Amino acid sequence: MNQNAVPRLHSHFRLQWEPAQDCHVLLYPEGMVKLNGSAGAILSEVNGASSVTDIIASLEAQFPGVESIADDVMTFLETARAQRWVEID
Amino acid sequence: MAGAGAELSTDEWIEVLRQSRALGAAQLGFSGGEPLVRQDLETLVQEARQLGFYSNLITSGVGLNTERVNRLREAGLDHIQISFQATESDVSALLSGSAKAFDQKLAMARAVKAAGYPMVLNFVLHRHNIDQVDRILELSEALGADYVELANAQYHGWALLNRDQLMPSRAQLERAEQVTNDYRAKNPDGMRLFFVIPDYFEDRPKPCMNGWASMFLAVAPDGRALPCHSAGELPLDFPNVRTHTIEDIWYRSEAFNHFRGNDWMREPCRSCPEKEKDFGGCRCQAFALTGDAANADPICTKSPHRDVIDAALTAANCHNSTTGQLIYRTMSESSALIAKG
Numbered sequence: 001m002n003q004n005a006v007p008r009l010h011s012h013f014r015l016q017w018e019p020a021q022d023c024h025v026l027l028y029p030e031g032m033v034k035l036n037g038s039a040g041a042i043l044s045e046v047n048g049a050s051s052v053t054d055i056i057a058s059l060e061a062q063f064p065g066v067e068s069i070a071d072d073v074m075t076f077l078e079t080a081r082a083q084r085w086v087e088i089d
Numbered sequence: 090m091a092g093a094g095a096e097l098s099t100d101e102w103i104e105v106l107r108q109s110r111a112l113g114a115a116q117l118g119f120s121g122g123e124p125l126v127r128q129d130l131e132t133l134v135q136e137a138r139q140l141g142f143y144s145n146l147i148t149s150g151v152g153l154n155t156e157r158v159n160r161l162r163e164a165g166l167d168h169i170q171i172s173f174q175a176t177e178s179d180v181s182a183l184l185s186g187s188a189k190a191f192d193q194k195l196a197m198a199r200a201v202k203a204a205g206y207p208m209v210l211n212f213v214l215h216r217h218n219i220d221q222v223d224r225i226l227e228l229s230e231a232l233g234a235d236y237v238e239l240a241n242a243q244y245h246g247w248a249l250l251n252r253d254q255l256m257p258s259r260a261q262l263e264r265a266e267q268v269t270n271d272y273r274a275k276n277p278d279g280m281r282l283f284f285v286i287p288d289y290f291e292d293r294p295k296p297c298m299n300g301w302a303s304m305f306l307a308v309a310p311d312g313r314a315l316p317c318h319s320a321g322e323l324p325l326d327f328p329n330v331r332t333h334t335i336e337d338i339w340y341r342s343e344a345f346n347h348f349r350g351n352d353w354m355r356e357p358c359r360s361c362p363e364k365e366k367d368f369g370g371c372r373c374q375a376f377a378l379t380g381d382a383a384n385a386d387p388i389c390t391k392s393p394h395r396d397v398i399d400a401a402l403t404a405a406n407c408h409n410s411t412t413g414q415l416i417y418r419t420m421s422e423s424s425a426l427i428a429k430g
Contacts, residue, residue, distance in 0.1 A: 011205060011207070012168075012207035012235065014143060014167065016141060018113070018115060019113075020112070020113025020115075021113070025115065027115060027116070027143035027167070028143070028168075028207070029145055029167070029168040029170065029207055029209050029236065030116060030118065030145055030168075030170075031116070032115055032116065032143075
């Protein structure tokens with residue numbers, strides 16, 4: 001994945017925090033994906049303006065001392081692209 | 090709905106939405122009947138959006154126009170599903186190329202796509218159209234569908250009365266599933282297809298609604314709350330949102346608790362190792378086919394009523410051998426018209 005690429009949420013999905021589930025979820029036609037903590041944190045940074053590099057930098061600032069954030073972001077974004085949750089040119 | 094009281098007012102619906110959202114509901118479906126006849130639909134959609142619902146409109150497309158498609162989008166509607174029901178002559182008219190009956194629906198499908206909604210097309214399959222799944226997929230692709238549901242009719246209500254006219258043969262079903270699988274193999278990035286076979290062809294019942302009153306609550310236009318769309322057929326006293334809060338209905342009403350858990354079960358369900366997997370199947374189907382909603386769903390081969398299902402399957406297989414060809418020939422002759430969409 002090109003680190004300068006700018007991922008954006010696929011228009012069919014909506015990301016939001018669900019108090020009842022105590023987690024971020026992706027909502028889509030008649031369905032819902034519950035996200036774990038790191039997936040929710042990464043997708044919250046996907047805004048159609050920030051590049052992969054920006055996203056990694058922002059998360060590293062939010063979670064100082066956590067190792068392998070860059071790898072986690074890359075791995076998750078590949079999964080998210082395969083699931084069609086995000087689009088990356 | 091026969092004997093139903095007056096429809097809920099806008100304010101009453103909004104109160105239902107607020108209470109449901111507060112209890113944790115995230116998905117909201119406007120279905121019917123035809124939800125578009127509600128002139129306050131935009132108001133309800135707007136309220137739903139503000140509350141954080143993902144809102145879905147399930148419509149036949151009749152009564153929809155481009156202006157309303159766009160207005161609903163602005164109000165915050167997330168998704169419009171256009172349904173092609175077995176109860177209408179829709180699909181056969183479409184496939185036979187009588188475009189007149191379809192102009193409206195196709196125009197609306199295009200408008201939905203143009204407005205940026207995810208496009209979900211739902212086709213109710215039966216033995217008069219199931220041989221045309223390839224045509225249905227072609228048309229769906231031409232319209233730019235993102236998801237296509239190819240759902241065989243489930244035999245409740247109207248469909249049960251017409252079961253012998255609707256049920257495909259096993260051979261038809263296998264061909265249609267093969268066409269679906271071929272499309273998936275050839276188009277890994279194409280439309281997402283959902284193929285639902287009639288449960289009559291299964292040995293075990295479907296886990297209907299993921300268990301009675303476990304994740305779904307329907308409110309009828311007159312305010313009656315139901316754990317599924319068909320449950321109104323059952324001899325239970327369903328509570329009304331006009332007289333009870335959603336919280337009361339969900340957690341404390343007799344009707345919503347009636348088939349929760351396992352205590353209501355009889356044999357063969359009670360001692361069955363699979364009871365946590367299928368929850369005894371569909372209460373409405375058990376009621377319609379055995380006369381008692383507490384019986385096992387007769388789809389299950391362990392049910393003493395399974396013979397009802399087998400008789401229907403035998404009838405479907407025989408029936409098709411005599412009439413299938415005629416229908417197929419009629420469809421093929423008009424296929425040239427269909428390709429033009």
